[in-house]
Amino acid sequence: MAEYKRPTTEAEFAANFHPKKPLMSDTEAYYESSRCLYCYDAPCITACPTGIDIPTFIRQINNDNKDGAAKTIYDSNWMGHACGNVCPTEELCEGACVYNHQDVKPIEIGRLQAHATDKVIRSKKKLFITGKPTGKKVAVIGAGPAGVSCACELRMLGHAVDIYEAREKPSGLCVYGVAPYKLTNEEAVDEIAYLQEQFGFNVHYKKPVTGRAELDKLEKDYDAIFIGIGLGGTSALGIPGEDKKGVMGALEFVEELRNKHHATPVGNKVIVLGGGNTAMDAASESCRMGAESVTISYRRGPEEMGAYSFEFDLAKKSGSKALFNVTPVEVLGNGSVTGVKFIRNKAAYGKIEEIPGSEFVEPCDMVLLGTGQGKQVELLKLVSGLTLDQKGRIVVNENYQVDNPKYFAAGDAMNGGVEVVNAAAEAKRAAHGIDQYLKK
Template sequence: MGTTQSGILGGRLPLADYETNFSDLHPALDRHEALVASDRCYFCHDAPCMTACPTSIDIPLFIRQISTGNPIGSAKTIFDQNILGGMCARVCPTETLCEQACVRNTAEERPVEIGRLQRYATDIAMKENKQFYARAAASGQRVAVVGAGPAGLACAHRLAVKGHEVVIYDAREKSGGLNEYGIAAYKSVDDFAQSEVDYVLSIGGIEVRHGQALGRDFSLADLSEQYDAVFLGLGLAGVNALRIEGENAEGIDDAVDFIAALRQSKTKADIAVGRRIVVLGGGMTAIDAAVQAKLLGAEEVTICYRRGKEHMNASEFEQDLAASKGVTIRHWLQPKRIALKDDKVAGIELEYTTLVDGKLTATGETGIIAADQIFKAIGQTFEASGLGSLAFEGGRIVVDAEGKTSLANVWAGGDCVVGGEDLTVSAVANGRDAAEAINRAFAAAMPQASAVA
């Protein structure tokens, strides 16, 4: 990377600024704040917030437990449905899920702070290392889980509770998947992702093997021979290409790699960033990359999205957050060509777009935005080898309502399956439900034995 005044480099800011800029986005509630926030809940008997939660947490119950001074009981209510409830409290787009559905979310009122209340309860339980589950008697069944992300961890934990032995295979050096490598650093501070992994694994009966990649170190056929069942929680590893002139020039980077590097950096000062940044995309990855580029000291950061504001996958809250940090969001622009100077990025030519009969159409009018660094955040793809004859549709694994694939004794969940939503909470639900299905399959295969409770 360049180190000239106009180049891409780290250490643009005083060290103290990095600590401030990347501090907790939503600081934890104290006891008084939690009691006040919980008192706003109506405890609806047909709570729409609960319906809006992919893991179906009994939200009115856990909030009532907080209001009565029982945060430990509240945490159990949460963990019963979502063992990764601590991280979900930090990263879930509550503004489009439970809090959007809250009956207090009106023009006159703000919704109950469900996410922060969930964090309050789960943080207390984890800090006290309060364990709510004990393993059932050993079943003698062994399950391989591929991927130590939210889906894989949730599946492994539920299987371990049932008494099954689990081995998790993950290609990276750390467990956590999206939670460890794929979210903005200011959304999960103090190495919380690894603390949560430790909490989940403390149930026992789960072995994690890092540095093990499907298709390189083992195949699905290998696992099917060695284990009684397999769960695939692979996530998305590939990044979509721009397919435009100059895409491979110096200064064109994948937003997911940028975010991952920030997550692993201790000071953030060692992460290089340009002065003028353009981020291509309209989802959470684009917002996370753009905001963090600004926090690293970039002078100008612009998000360019090919459709309108109402079409962006990033929530309105996240868009407003970006704007509050000085990020400019421009709509109806699609990349056409990378402008180069001495084989390095100097800018990007974009073409205006519009909708014609509901179809995105280029207008022919173009413009150039100066930039010394461009981040691609235009979606990720599922890339996996070693899956044999597994059925696919649209590049994702086909599963039924219980997560069962086309192959015997193989389940899958999370972003790698058809219909995957790219949300931690949805991946947790997939992993949890697949574990229950695997447990039922084991019980059905042994009619003389009683099912594991």
């Protein structure tokens, strides 16, 4: 029932992966911004983890002051353009828009935000003046949303910043893990370049920090260190046959897809294991890559899925089916995957119970594991005085400082993996924690 034809050219890929929130034209932005009611103490602001003054930037768009709109956005959120595209706005600002209570379509805040920031990124207009140099130097590990946000804020506070990035490109999951119909690599990278141009932080690419020796050097060379390393690769499921050809992590699949586009191999019958947002992305993307059938499987019922309902809706609209209350017990196949054996579950007192004898096999030629990302505990364990909680998340105080006072952390490595906007919000506050520490 493939709704999408398998893309064989860049044009076909682009058509199948048409942006979910395409950039607004000036006219559309004008009409849409005209609708904003300009609520008092607006609920959209409260719903935004970075607390952007949304009614003000919308009014600025409406009054033909798009630089001002972009400034308002970046004042609160250094990932303004990425967030305008990838934020789950349905759950945040747009979900809080009072129009929802009137059965009127909420203001398209995400698209308006992307419209304003896109203008300023393209014009390369500098909106900020960095702080008076303090003579202090901060090392930032990871050039993802947390690291870059922290770097921008630190520069506003006058501290020098060097970012150490393991990979070739900045922006972390914005480049390596977000669904391609939400944000293109160019958009993600352009925003970082725009920020770097006016804030003047250094980014050292392909410079992973992995060993104690590197940490020693950072500790010696810098006054403080910010950890924004995010999470690791997809965790293993721990069932037999997981190593067969055709089984891969959903996140790794998304990364491949973002970089190889239509050249990414995708099976005809794809099973996605998991009920989180990455699983939904992988399912939607497999459909768009022309898979004949895409089946999401989840151990519990639909209402208990970790994914946002709109992401599940998108996966269904793209052509995915779903199996609920099933647990995968084995990946079948002789070298290459040929199917997944499931057992059915029933819910009992909040726990799931397997129903004996209910095993069945769902044939497939590709399995995507949406089982969550592992933590990069090896590195973290090398930092003396850094504590991890039971889930492997870095423990910080209200200043985002770890028990070793020289270290600060935010983003997925600290919060366990949430949204870009959360990383941006936390990292900005962490920069102020660092500033306080450096002033002592």
